Amino acid sequence: MIANALQDLSIIGDYRALLGESPVWCFRSQSLIWVDILQRRLLRYWPQQGKKIEIHELPFLCSAALLTEESEQFLLVTAQGVMLYDYSQQSHRQLCPRPEDEQTRPNEAAIAPDGSLWFSTMDVTARSPIGSWYRYEYDGAQPEKMLSDQHVPNTLAWLGSYVWFVDTFRHRFCRSAAHRISTQTLSEWPIEDLLADGSALTLDGMLLNACWGSACLTAYRLDAAAPQWLTTHPLPVTQPTSCAFGGPDLHDLYITSASDGLAMPSKTEGALLRYRTPYTGQQATLFNLKK
Numbered sequence: 001m002i003a004n005a006l007q008d009l010s011i012i013g014d015y016r017a018l019l020g021e022s023p024v025w026c027f028r029s030q031s032l033i034w035v036d037i038l039q040r041r042l043l044r045y046w047p048q049q050g051k052k053i054e055i056h057e058l059p060f061l062c063s064a065a066l067l068t069e070e071s072e073q074f075l076l077v078t079a080q081g082v083m084l085y086d087y088s089q090q091s092h093r094q095l096c097p098r099p100e101d102e103q104t105r106p107n108e109a110a111i112a113p114d115g116s117l118w119f120s121t122m123d124v125t126a127r128s129p130i131g132s133w134y135r136y137e138y139d140g141a142q143p144e145k146m147l148s149d150q151h152v153p154n155t156l157a158w159l160g161s162y163v164w165f166v167d168t169f170r171h172r173f174c175r176s177a178a179h180r181i182s183t184q185t186l187s188e189w190p191i192e193d194l195l196a197d198g199s200a201l202t203l204d205g206m207l208l209n210a211c212w213g214s215a216c217l218t219a220y221r222l223d224a225a226a227p228q229w230l231t232t233h234p235l236p237v238t239q240p241t242s243c244a245f246g247g248p249d250l251h252d253l254y255i256t257s258a259s260d261g262l263a264m265p266s267k268t269e270g271a272l273l274r275y276r277t278p279y280t281g282q283q284a285t286l287f288n289l290k291k
Contacts, residue, residue, distance in 0.1 A: 022108075056090055082119075131148075153166070171195075
């Protein structure tokens, strides 16, 4: 079943992103939200409403849009700080400023099981290991830095008492205590020959990872030991960036991709993909708006 798990490919709409990223399934509205980082756009796909795609222009670079406890109020992780975004009004207010200077930009982001925001930063040129991992709670003056000296920090997946993440250009799987990334609880394993980007986690602990530049997803089993490679799924895009489970039963897998940097991109590069799978994903966690 694992070898042929991705079935019934759909290429969603005509939009092609320069750097599509951070897909999140909004279970309340039955829609998918993602961003085009380089074109500064927030996108939303409504599969049950004529398969329409809505595009909101943003006044800043944004690496992720995440769900909050308030319907249609989304958390934006941006180059100008963490914002609360009113979708219907297309307005925003800053919750906290950016934690670093203009040498870095935000990258990966997700909501932790306790309702806090975790996000990473990276060198804007992706050349130097000057990125970090941060944790932010609502009404906090500043995010808390958890781990520094990261190259391109990606993926956040909580399972049991651990959180899993990767450093793409260091070719490393990393694991730390679920409540806080810390050098005291950090374990690392090599990832050979692949640039691991964003991931989605199934209910039973299988991680599906988008492999930048390799036109595939790689499946791993996560447990108390090293990640166990299971299989590789080929994709019709060269640069998949991340993935998320969606649909009414969380069996659909949505995959974002990028066309940036490709000399002769095909018609599918930068597209949003959807597959039907036998897997069940995990419902997105909501950002806690109460102290």
